[in-house]
Amino acid sequence: MADVAQAFVPGHVTGFFTADRNPDPTKTGSRGAGIALSDGVTVTVRAADSVSVVLNGEEIEMEAVQRVLDALEVQGEVRGVTDLPLGSGFGVSGAMALGSALATNQAFDRRLSRNELVTIAHGAEVQAGTGLGDVVAQAHGGVPIRLEPGGPQDNFLDAIPTRGRIEYHVVGELSTDDVLSGSTDEITEAGKKALSEVVSEPTIQRFMRASRTFSRESDLLTPAVHEVITDVTEAGGNAAMAMLGETVFSPGTGLSDAGYDPAVCGVHPAGATIETEFD
């Protein structure tokens, strides 16, 4: 038993989604599509006398992580380090939950399978109200299409087989919990339409277009985000809103070409991975 272990979980921007509720949190989730990012969260777990969660050096409350540690019946210190902002649609809480599950399993020799750990993290995130689909997408990597909602026992994923540079620009914050706790019927209707678009032609271009349409039809598009997307379109690029954050992402050099100074990363081909090696 190592007593300490580390995992890396890619960030994830969601282009469109549905909200699919079920009495069982591991069957609750969302359909949709997004991009796993090479910018992500490195999560380290070590044994401790009590549970604490630290993100970029600052102690925080994060219910999803607490729930993961409870489910695995351990006390530990969870430290996350990331360049991604919290509350801006990058799946940081999902990454913390999934990274905690993977690293705790190794540090405490819990001997669970990958799917079991993803299920625990997904259920924890759903119960905390901070996300519906990030965890399973972050476990998959690439440009995942979530065809069925829920954890790994229930969902069904496909992906757009592509790779490349991704730029993003953060305008502000949105509360996932606020949006998801309201009526989501309109969102789900728009999400189902976008999903069928991308299934009929799984390319990055069609994904971006479907995501833009979704942001309008779901009424989630904010004026500030709309302005940035318009700038990118006028410069000949392709941009969309990251759900749920006031963030714009663009494949290639869309934001740079429009005169912004975006953060730059890439599609992350692998899903979340344990980084600590076996002895």
Added chain:
Amino acid sequence: MADVAQAFVPGHVTGFFTADRNPDPTKTGSRGAGIALSDGVTVTVRAADSVSVVLNGEEIEMEAVQRVLDALEVQGEVRGVTDLPLGSGFGVSGAMALGSALATNQAFDRRLSRNELVTIAHGAEVQAGTGLGDVVAQAHGGVPIRLEPGGPQDNFLDAIPTRGRIEYHVVGELSTDDVLSGSTDEITEAGKKALSEVVSEPTIQRFMRASRTFSRESDLLTPAVHEVITDVTEAGGNAAMAMLGETVFSPGTGLSDAGYDPAVCGVHPAGATIETEFD
């Protein structure tokens, strides 16, 4: 349309397997478990007037690749480059089939999804008789456990959440086609037993032990491989036979510690990935 595209597919050593036949090649496959390797095959596809397959500079016949190009209705030149030997249990033919599918999709703008491409490569490999489970494992990456046989529409995968150094030593060749075209009842019985062992405790140690037992009970263990495994065990290490090749693999430094001069790589966390980036 790029006209040329490149993909990387990890090698894959199978520890144990079952042979599950179905009239539909995309439902045919195997259950079992193995390790995706950071040593793999880089596959480049470009448009050409006729189909040709080149591996490490030498033109070869490879039915699985031919079938992939037929299914995608293209003529092209497929070039594979790898350090892994053919016919020694590393899934080189599966890697060539899957890499061809991913790269062809991009080079010829075929707009298929990742699952569709994996299904085509898996079906091609099954029909060629060169493998039953490598393609889906190579698409997954990590240390995949194949709980149900077949392509992505039918199978169900889990994984051992682990990472580390893998050594391998090639003793000789075995023909997958010869073994799979004979009676596989004994193999499948031994494979089902090994699978239930690993499902009950998904760790690398249990996987190695179940693989060793499988190689004896399936009667696939050769005297030369047995000797190497015994040497590693006596040196305090953990080794097993790669199915189907006369190859021994070992996590950590098992083969080195036993005085061998093995090839060294690691668990490959990502599945097969396209390497050519979008414009």
